Amino acid sequence: MIPPAFDYARPTSVDEAVRTLADAGEEAKVLAGGQSLLPLLRLRLAFPELVVDVGRIPELRGVREDGDMLAIGALTTHHDVVHDPLVRRHAGLLAQATETVADPAVRHRGTLGGSLAHADPAGDLPAVVLALDAELVAVGPGGRRTIPARDFFADYLQTALAPDELLVEVRVPKREGWGFRYEKFHRVAQSWAMVGVAALVRRDDGHLAEARIGLTNMGATPLRASASEEALAGAGDAEAVARAAQEAAEGTRPSRDASASPEYRAHLARVLTKRAVLAAAGMG
Amino acid sequence: MTHISVTVDGTAYEDDVEPRLLLVHYLRDRLGLTGTPIGCDTSNCGACTVELDGASVKSCTVLAVQADGCEVTTVQGLAxxxxxxxxxxxxxxxxxxxxxxxxxxxxxxxxxxxxxxxxxxxxxxxxxxxxxxxxxxxxxxxxxxxxxxxxxxxxxxxxxxxxxxxxxxxx
The missing domain is CATH 1.10.150.120 ([2Fe-2S]-binding domain)
Incomplete structure (x- = not known):
């Protein structure tokens, strides 16, 4: 299939990109790695008048430490995230989940910022940044602003980004010593997650002191399994974890599609939450 | 039309292309390098995989303009x-x-x-x-x-x- 015709701009700085977006109004689309946008264009599900290719803006790439945060450039590819020693050390959950995104060729092109800005509820990384309590930094004509992950995902494929704003950085609090695991269920190797669960746990003296659980594909946006998180505080054995995991689907609104009913997705959320938390806590 | 320079299997090319042209179509239709097939059109099958600056990519999911200034290797450039x-x-x-x-x-x-x-x-x-x-x-x-x-x-x-x-x- 051939994408619809569009104009093309390739800015070389964030300022130039933001000016280009502001001039174009609502009819522009940002192209990063293109692994979500190009399939949409080919299937003619998107008709932008202008595609703004930010792929050659070097300042958007790479990972650096910033106090107790990791600052990951929005254009850092999945491949680079998986192999980055800082990410592996301070945000192992992100590295592990990113390794399950699509396949190696897609991970060479696809970017962290692109995946988050695309905001597909079946995408793996939105639930991960939600569980990590990450912050997303956007630049627009009015300057820079920081958006907490919990306020970033607005609806199905919708984010808090204005049309003239560019996502430039993902800031992740360092979480050394926390256990983590991303569990996802999908029918074939490279298909989208039917449901995914991102678990982070802090252990203290043989029990779980704190748990953060992000859910993939359990609603129009990624969600936190708050009821399970509360029930997990103080859990000391696998049975207590299993009981808490029973509440993983509380407050979610999973969709119905060709691969699963809402009831089946709720079941998967409970099973995967148990698996992910047990593995993260080293109780599996 | 956007001007691109791209090296494919060791040969340098200069071309004016529509921004919407996919790299795989550029390789096959413009350069005649039909050794890279199109399988699925949905980024799933990987039949069109080539190397872009030394890393594998699905050439149906890359625009030709994104390959500007890059080196592409197809299966025809291996021997x-x-x-x-x-x-x-x-x-x-x-x-x-x-x-x-x-x-x-x-x-x-x-x-x-x-x-x-x-x-x-x-x-x-x-x-x-x-x-x-x-x-x-x-x-x-x-x-x-x-x-x-x-x-x-x-x-x-x-x-x-x-x-x-x-x-x-x-x-």
Whole structure:
């Protein structure tokens, strides 16, 4: 299939990109790695008048430490995230989940910022940044602003980004010593997650002191399994974890599609939450 | 139209292209390099896999304008003076193809794996090829072919290491 015709701009700085977006109004689309946008264009599900290719803006790439945060450039590819020693050390959950995104060729092109800005509820990384309590930094004509992950995902494929704003950085609090695991269920190797669960746990003296659980594909946006998180505080054995995991689907609104009913997705959320938390806590 | 300069299989090209032109269409329709097939049109099958600046990509999911200034290697750029690469030879010798449609993509994806991990396990080969579909279901022999190349390479490295230590002894 051939994408619809569009104009093309390739800015070389964030300022130039933001000016280009502001001039174009609502009819522009940002192209990063293109692994979500190009399939949409080919299937003619998107008709932008202008595609703004930010792929050659070097300042958007790479990972650096910033106090107790990791600052990951929005254009850092999945491949680079998986192999980055800082990410592996301070945000192992992100590295592990990113390794399950699509396949190696897609991970060479696809970017962290692109995946988050695309905001597909079946995408793996939105639930991960939600569980990590990450912050997303956007630049627009009015300057820079920081958006907490919990306020970033607005609806199905919708984010808090204005049309003239560019996502430039993902800031992740360092979480050394926390256990983590991303569990996802999908029918074939490279298909989208039917449901995914991102678990982070802090252990203290043989029990779980704190748990953060992000859910993939359990609603129009990624969600936190708050009821399970509360029930997990103080859990000391696998049975207590299993009981808490029973509440993983509380407050979610999973969709119905060709691969699963809402009831089946709720079941998967409970099973995967148990698996992910047990593995993260080293109780599996 | 947007002007691009791109090197494909060692030859430099300059072209004016529509921004919406996909890299795979540029390779096939403009340059006549039909060794890179189009399989699925949905980024799933990996048949169109090529290397862009040394990393595997699905050329149906890259715009030609995104390849501006880059180096592209297709399956047609692998052989040197008619001599196949070890991977191409192994696919031939281990019957790693039936209809052959997925083969260019499989070989390009396997090259990527062996560059990063020259001694992969069978599971690692399967994981590395998960973005490439074979509808004749020849996966068993595809995995065998990739493992055979890894073994060949390490055997020849062992030999040359032994040769070296033998030389050191004589010296």
């Amino acid at each position: 040197r003076d008619g001599e196949w690469t070890p991977l191409q030879r192994a696919f031939h010798e281990r019957h790693a193809l039936q209809c052959g449609y997925c083969t260019p993509g499989m070989i390009m994806a396997a090259r990527d794996l062996l560059r990063e991990n020259p001694r992969p396990s069978s599971d690692e080969v399967r994981k590395a090829l998960e973005g490439n579909l074979c509808r004749c279901t020849g996966y068993q022999n595809i995995v065998r072919a990739v493992l055979a190349v890894a073994e060949e390479t390490s055997a020849s490295e062992r030999q040359s290491a032994q040769g070296q230590s033998a030389q050191e002894v004589t010296a």
